[in-house]
Amino acid sequence: MSLDGFVTGPDPDMDHGLGHGGEPLHTWAIDSDDEIDAAVLRDATNASGAVVMGRRLFDIVDGPKGWNDEMGYGAAHAAQPPFFVVTHSAPEHVRLDLDFTFVTDGVESAVKRARDAAGTKDVYIMGGGDTVRQCVDAGVVDELHIHLSPIVLGGGTPLFAGAARHEMVQQSVLVSRTATHLTYALQ
Amino acid sequence: MSLDGFVTGPDPDMDHGLGHGGEPLHTWAIDSDDEIDAAVLRDATNASGAVVMGRRLFDIVDGPKGWNDEMGYGAAHAAQPPFFVVTHSAPEHVRLDLDFTFVTDGVESAVKRARDAAGTKDVYIMGGGDTVRQCVDAGVVDELHIHLSPIVLGGGTPLFAGAARHEMVQQSVLVSRTATHLTYALQ
Numbered sequence: 001m002s003l004d005g006f007v008t009g010p011d012p013d014m015d016h017g018l019g020h021g022g023e024p025l026h027t028w029a030i031d032s033d034d035e036i037d038a039a040v041l042r043d044a045t046n047a048s049g050a051v052v053m054g055r056r057l058f059d060i061v062d063g064p065k066g067w068n069d070e071m072g073y074g075a076a077h078a079a080q081p082p083f084f085v086v087t088h089s090a091p092e093h094v095r096l097d098l099d100f101t102f103v104t105d106g107v108e109s110a111v112k113r114a115r116d117a118a119g120t121k122d123v124y125i126m127g128g129g130d131t132v133r134q135c136v137d138a139g140v141v142d143e144l145h146i147h148l149s150p151i152v153l154g155g156g157t158p159l160f161a162g163a164a165r166h167e168m169v170q171q172s173v174l175v176s177r178t179a180t181h182l183t184y185a186l187q
Numbered sequence: 188m189s190l191d192g193f194v195t196g197p198d199p200d201m202d203h204g205l206g207h208g209g210e211p212l213h214t215w216a217i218d219s220d221d222e223i224d225a226a227v228l229r230d231a232t233n234a235s236g237a238v239v240m241g242r243r244l245f246d247i248v249d250g251p252k253g254w255n256d257e258m259g260y261g262a263a264h265a266a267q268p269p270f271f272v273v274t275h276s277a278p279e280h281v282r283l284d285l286d287f288t289f290v291t292d293g294v295e296s297a298v299k300r301a302r303d304a305a306g307t308k309d310v311y312i313m314g315g316g317d318t319v320r321q322c323v324d325a326g327v328v329d330e331l332h333i334h335l336s337p338i339v340l341g342g343g344t345p346l347f348a349g350a351a352r353h354e355m356v357q358q359s360v361l362v363s364r365t366a367t368h369l370t371y372a373l374q
Contacts (some may be wrong), residue, residue, distance in 0.1 A: 003331075003333065004192055004346070005347075021352060024354060136339070144190075150355040150356060150371050152323070152350050152353040153352055154349075154350045154353075158191075160190065160191035160341075163341045165208060165340055165341045168190075168338060168339070170362075170366070173360070175360040180357065180360050180367065180369060182367060
């Protein structure tokens with residue numbers, strides 16, 4: 001997330017998954033040599049027993065400039081949990097060779113199915129911003145993990161637009177050279 | 188600032204300077220027994236050679252529920268730098284016995300006058316959100332200090348609404364039990 005609360009820059013599309021100028025948001029994840037960043041990414045990936053995402057995010061990660069052998073859960077070395085995509089209708093074709101389930105009865109249903117699939121591991125609600133916000137507001141999120149990048153974007157996809165009020169309890173804060181990794185427990 | 192980028196809750200007024208339900212934003216400053224919080228507040232106060240604020244913020248701190256002997260720069264024990272208030276016209280009456288100057292030719296002029304007054308100490312642009320944002324966009328800010336509280340407010344006074352894009356360099360991050368204190372250098 002940027003300091004002004006955006007999880008992509010303006011106008012994200014298939015060619016610009018992080019929006020225009022949004023790349024610094026993910027420096028910590030894809031272009032950092034800081035061991036803190038690597039550990040945060042590794043721990044999150046390893047803890048993921050299932051992943052929930054919205055349809056627009058799916059279209060980007062499954063798109064031609066999306067995940068590949070070096071990046072994201074598509075990477076050969078990564079854990080490959082089942083994915084639950086919240087959508088109105090399943091796509092006709094899926095590029096990635098991963099375990100995608102398309103859930104058409106809403107975000108809470110997707111989370112429930114992900115919980116069943118995750119076993120003792122965590123369900124990771126990956127995004128986009130609106131999917132995360134819906135889950136927070138629906139009360140199905142235990143912890144919020146924010147990776148705060150040192151940039152003001154001035155526009156883009158907000159994480160919390162239209163959110164309800166939520167008091168949280170600050171948990172761990174991990175600081176790297178490229179970002180601050182914040183964890184909050186929801187009450 | 189809240190996690191959703193607000194520096195007050197909804198509808199701030201003379202009786203609710205932090206807006207409705209915005210009080211948790213300042214827990215670190217007024218209701219914390221964490222030594223980190225105390226040190227951050229003390230260091231900021233001691234470093235202030237001059238303070239810039241907008242008119243709405245002035246009206247709140249000078250109002251009947253504003254600064255007093257225990258709170259803010261009005262506190263007897265606090266440093267009392269000169270204050271430069273950006274306004275269209277000076278108020279007829281000022282309650283607080285502090286050194287207020289009312290600047291009617293804009294925020295950059297207020298910062299310039301504050302710099303002249305601050306000597307070797309820092310100019311602290313206190314707020315509100317729009318005054319800080321104007322200063323950041325005008326390029327007259329060297330460092331951004333954000334005190335990030337563990338709350339999503341869902342509405343209020345945004346810090347960065349309408350801001351331009353700014354890449355920054357993360358400096359110190361200090362973590363207390365109530366907040367994360369982030370410092371960024373502007374480029």
